[in-house]
Amino acid sequence: MRHIAGVETDDDEGHGLLVRRIRNGTVIDHIDGGEALNVIKILGIVGATTEALSIATNVPSKNMGTKDIVKISNRELSKEEVDRIALIAPRATINIVRNYRVCEKQGVEIPTVIVGNVRCPNPGCITRTNEPIKSRFDVLPDGKGLRCIYCDSVITKDLTSYII
Amino acid sequence: MHIFFKKAEESATHHIISIGDFDRSAIDQLLDHAQQIGKNRFDRDALSGKILAVLFFEPSTRTRMSFESAMARLGGSSISVSSVEACSMAKGETLADTIRVVSGYADAIVIRHPKEGAARLAAEFATVPVINAGDGAGQHPSQTLLDLYTIRQSMPIEGIDVALVGDLRYGRTAHSLASALSLYGVRLHTISPPGLELPPALASHLAEKGMEIVCHSDIEEVISEVDVLYVTRIQRERFPDSTSYFNVASSYRITPELVSGAKKHLIVLHPLPRVDEIDPRFDSSPHARYFEQSKNGVPVRMAMLLDVMG
Numbered sequence: 111m112r113h114i115a116g117v118e119t120d121d122d123e124g125h126g127l128l129v130r131r132i133r134n135g136t137v138i139d140h141i142d143g144g145e146a147l148n149v150i151k152i153l154g155i156v157g158a159t160t161e162a163l164s165i166a167t168n169v170p171s172k173n174m175g176t177k178d179i180v181k182i183s184n185r186e187l188s189k190e191e192v193d194r195i196a197l198i199a200p201r202a203t204i205n206i207v208r209n210y211r212v213c214e215k216q217g218v219e220i221p222t223v224i225v226g227n228v229r230c231p232n233p234g235c236i237t238r239t240n241e242p243i244k245s246r247f248d249v250l251p252d253g254k255g256l257r258c259i260y261c262d263s264v265i266t267k268d269l270t271s272y273i274i
Numbered sequence: 275m276h277i278f279f280k281k282a283e284e285s286a287t288h289h290i291i292s293i294g295d296f297d298r299s300a301i302d303q304l305l306d307h308a309q310q311i312g313k314n315r316f317d318r319d320a321l322s323g324k325i326l327a328v329l330f331f332e333p334s335t336r337t338r339m340s341f342e343s344a345m346a347r348l349g350g351s352s353i354s355v356s357s358v359e360a361c362s363m364a365k366g367e368t369l370a371d372t373i374r375v376v377s378g379y380a381d382a383i384v385i386r387h388p389k390e391g392a393a394r395l396a397a398e399f400a401t402v403p404v405i406n407a408g409d410g411a412g413q414h415p416s417q418t419l420l421d422l423y424t425i426r427q428s429m430p431i432e433g434i435d436v437a438l439v440g441d442l443r444y445g446r447t448a449h450s451l452a453s454a455l456s457l458y459g460v461r462l463h464t465i466s467p468p469g470l471e472l473p474p475a476l477a478s479h480l481a482e483k484g485m486e487i488v489c490h491s492d493i494e495e496v497i498s499e500v501d502v503l504y505v506t507r508i509q510r511e512r513f514p515d516s517t518s519y520f521n522v523a524s525s526y527r528i529t530p531e532l533v534s535g536a537k538k539h540l541i542v543l544h545p546l547p548r549v550d551e552i553d554p555r556f557d558s559s560p561h562a563r564y565f566e567q568s569k570n571g572v573p574v575r576m577a578m579l580l581d582v583m584g
Contacts, residue, residue: 234410236391241368243395260391261412262294264475 130164135183137205137212138195143168143176145199148270150180152194153187161185174201194227196220197269200253220253228256228272232263245274288582289397289404292413293450298457305423308570308577316576321350324583327380328354329372330407331363331387336546337407337416340571341384344579347572353380370399377401382583385409403582411444417545418450420574424567425502428541431455437463437496439526440506440551442472447545448506449476456485463500465490467508467522492525498535503528503561505544505551520550529553533561543567 162183171177196218206214226244247256255266386407393406408414513519544564
């Protein structure tokens with residue numbers, strides 16, 4: 111039995127409800143184990159927050175081994191935010207919850223291009239100036255990294271440290 | 275005929291930004307065209323009435339003058355900005371705005387800029403063709419094309435052994451040339467001081483394209499194997515003091531004695547300016563081709579100008 115809105119941890123061997131259900135908001139499920147805090151960072155939730163936030167990490171999962179789950183009350187993710195999540199949690203599912211019911215459910219796809227979400231690691235890149243452009247990266251095959259389309263710099267690790 | 279096309283969905287205007295945007299047949303066609311121009315087979319009024327904007331935000335002698343010379347030989351004229359201090363960017367204007375404005379004054383723009391990716395930005399904001407004449411440690415496609423042209427004058431490029439010597443980390447000419455050579459089944463040898471090796475991301479990108487790259491600790495180790503020795507300047511500012519610079523620079527110096535065991539047809543190239551990398555005594559060597567290489571900048575850049583404006 112699955113209660114995503116309440117996060118009964120879908121395939122996690124029936125250990126029951128780990129975190130309370132939310133009335134309205136977003137549940138991000140199937141995050142790779144240990145990546146939940148990076149997902150929070152991508153969502154821009156840093157430091158003090160007034161949002162009701164629940165995080166479950168390293169929950170046993172039949173399909174994934176372990177997984178993380180993040181629930182955010184009263185916030186529905188935008189497409190741009192979903193793209194950001196795909197960079198570090200390519201198997202994540204996004205559930206939009208309204209009045210305790212899952213109204214929308216979608217997987218994430220690693221996009222072919224990332225615009226504006228990531229800062230180029232090269233301090234000499236034109237995107238690190240006051241020019242009126244957003245950073246733009248081609249996603250390398252299989253999501254193995256990002257290549258800046260302006261200066262060709264490649265990010266293959268510590269991606270979260272470059273997220274704007 | 276236009277040899278290079280920017281992606282259609284981005285713009286119908288033709289730009290030359292990176293050698294990586296070319297496939298082998300586009301390079302060969304452009305070099306064939308340059309070869310005809312080099313034999314004086316070209317229309318001297320081909321670009322009559324056209325204006326080239328030459329925006330150089332970094333020092334240059336060869337690239338700038340050869341573009342202006344190329345434009346003049348095709349019957350066109352040039353207008354120029356020679357530094358950030360001499361234009362409205364000194365007042366805080368963005369490059370994007372400068373490019374928008376200059377697009378209204380000229381039929382094409384040649385740009386050199388210290389920031390990597392500046393030429394691609396310029397192409398996004400320009401309404402006329404943009405040619406990259408060097409952006410930071412990034413790309414320098416016109417230099418690469420004339421390097422290939424010079425090699426081709428002496429031997430077919432396919433399958434040869436090319437050694438890159440010097441600052442391979444920051445040297446944009448080396449980066450661009452290595453990328454282009456990967457299209458020709460060339461085996462690449464690299465010789466550089468510690469800390470100035472080919473960037474790992476570029477090396478793995480070339481390896482993914484099937485290029486064999488062999489790293490060496492000194493030139494003597496490889497001199498008898500290579501067909502082309504491509505020497506780049508080692509900049510003093512990369513070293514903590516003059517002593518360490520001279521120690522390194524002297525071990526990468528090309529002398530007549532060094533090439534005594536080289537192949538007969540070896541050619542030595544250098545994008546210039548040279549400082550200490552090549553002994554002046556080497557200038558009279560039959561292997562020395564760097565001044566001819568520099569001269570080749572004119573027909574190659576004529577072909578490029580015709581490609582984007584002709």
